[in-house]
Amino acid sequence: MFSKILIANRGEIALRVLRACKELGIATVAVHSTADADAMHVRLADESVCIGPPSAADSYLNIPQLLAACEITGADAVHPGYGFLSENARFADILKAHKINFIGPSGDHIRLMGDKIEAKKTAAKLGIPVVPGSDGEVPTLEDARRVAKEIGYPVLIKASAGGGGRGMKIAETPDDIEMAFSTARAEARAAFGNDAVYLEKYLAKPRHIEFQVLGDGRGNAIHLGERDCSLQRRHQKIWEEAPSPALNEEARTRMGEIVAKAVGDLGYAGAGTIEFLYEDGEFYFIEMNTRLQVEHPVTEMVTRIDLVNEQIRVASGANISFSQEDVLPSGHAIECRLNAEDPRTFAPSPGNITYYHPPGGLGVRVDSAVYQGYTIPPYYDSLIGKLIVHGRNRVECMMRLKRCLDEIIIDGIKTTLPLFRDLVDHQDIADGMYDIHWLERYLSQPEDA
Incomplete structure (x- = not known):
């Protein structure tokens, strides 16, 4: 197992990875720009290194600075989180050349799946249905x-x-x-x-269904079921849930077996997500993400499996800690992405959080790095947290989500909380009857409609 992991990211995902490292007894290194000096992951890490000015190009995307941070601190592995350099094959290759472990797949697999044309060809060869x-x-x-x-x-x-x-x-x-x-x-x-x-x-009214997979790089792979990510704005997901309201058990099992076999045949190592459009009972491959997804907590809630823990284990050369037979999803989970944005125009809303009260209770998880008094910088993605709830079934999950949305308070900035409060009261959402264009249609309506 690694002795020290450098977390090459910021915000809630940096904090998520840090927590997993601490539970595994692994020392952590936080990197940060000058704009993130007071960030929560910096405060909680064992060590921290400033890697540049606010611009991501000069800090979180600055490979020489990240390498220098590894050398200064003696980190023997890097977890990239999502975004930034998480799907940068060159970064993975450079770390390997410097004998630093990249907690993710090989540069070759990142490169292969990063080219959407080659990814589609590869998927077809592996027996995955394509558009x-x-x-x-x-x-x-x-x-x-x-x-x-x-x-x-x-x-x-x-x-x-x-x-x-x-x-x-x-x-x-x-x-x-x-x-x-x-x-x-x-x-x-x-x-x-x-x-x-x-x-x-072009499919008229498809669902966006994705399957979470894990491979050990030696031909063994499992799947952890699917997530429904159909509520999107301009192809950006805002709400994810598992299991999908659109699938029956036969379709779920059939496609899960197909993707697990494909990932094993590919010799893939680490966590990945195979994404599909789903319409009229048919799946169509669109892409594979070779990293941890923003929405991974949804799968963790229904399977009770720590995906970051497994990423670290596999990257260190260990086996996946469970078998396919051990994956027994239970209940229903929904995630709402909380963005520092105007809930109607989606214009960014950076600034100081004057009051913050997260919800709590049974089946409630908040993945966020914000705190009262924290100032959200204007330089990065507007995601400030994720509210994830779990229930014994979808009805209980929706009721719990509604309660949490009434309870959470984030003052000082605009957020997308009002949008989610509207969505949980909409009959289509309650019935699970939506597609990837539903939210755009909803948002195009007059506010008093």
């Missing part, structure tokens, strides 16, 4: 027109190196293809430095 679309990159507008005609409109044009909805455009008809193609390529070039795009059939 009908182009065989690879679509380099010209003429190629795009041809593929779109073959698979039928509407089509989705997606960045090969993309994620988070960037470089993604819909062409409803042949008249839309030219603008969608050029815009997607321009966005992809600006966001990822790579303008390669591909085409997929």
Whole structure:
């Protein structure tokens, strides 16, 4: 097992990893920008190192500074959390070259799944169902027109190196293809430095279903069931739950077995998530995330398995601490992402938290690094915490969530709490009847509708 882990992240995920390390008896190193000097993970870590000014490019994305922090403190492993360098194959390769363990998959697997075209090809070879679309990159507008005609409109044009909805455009008809193609390529070039795009059939009202997987890098892998992440705004998830209200046990078991076998065949090491669109009883692969997900606590609540603990164990060369037969999901869990944003316009709302009261009680978990008096800096992602609740069934879970949303107080800044208070009272949400476009339709309604 590692003796000291450097946590190459900030905010709630840095605190989440720190807690897992402490429970394993592993010393921790927090890194921080000058803007995060008073952050909770910095206060609680055994050691801390300032790695640069507020800009992420000069601090949390600064690989030489992170390497220097490892050398100064003697850290023998790095946990990247999510975001920042968590899916940066070059970072994983550099750490390996310096004999520092990367708590995540190999650089080769990150690279493979980071290229959406190659990921789709690999998924198909591994027996995972994929969305009908182009065989690879679509380099010209003429190629795009041809593929779109073959698979039928509407089509989705997606960045090969993309994620988070960037470089993604819909062409409803042949008249839309030219603008969608050029815009997607321009966005992809600006966001990822790579303008390669591909085409997929656009599904009208799918669910977004993802399966949590773990592999040991030696051909053994298990799955921990699915999460439903269909409530999204501009392809950004805001609400996740497990199990999905849309799946029956047969579909859940069948797809779980498929993804576990695929991950084992791939020789994948660590935690990963295989994401699908689900419509009319069919699954369609969209991507694999080679890291810990923001929404991982939902799975932890229903399985009672510590995913960060398992990540660390596997990276140290140990076996996964349980078998597929040991994974016995129980009850229902829902996560709400609490963002420092205007609940209607979603404009960022950094500033000082003048009063903070988290909810508590049976089946309640709050993953957050904020505290009363903390100032949220304007330089980073607006996620400030996650409210996760668990109940014996979905009805109990929803009632518990409603109670927690009434109890939690975050003053001094605007947050998305009012949105969630509205959602728990909506009949569609209570019935589990929503798709990936539901929230956009809801938000487009007049406020008094």
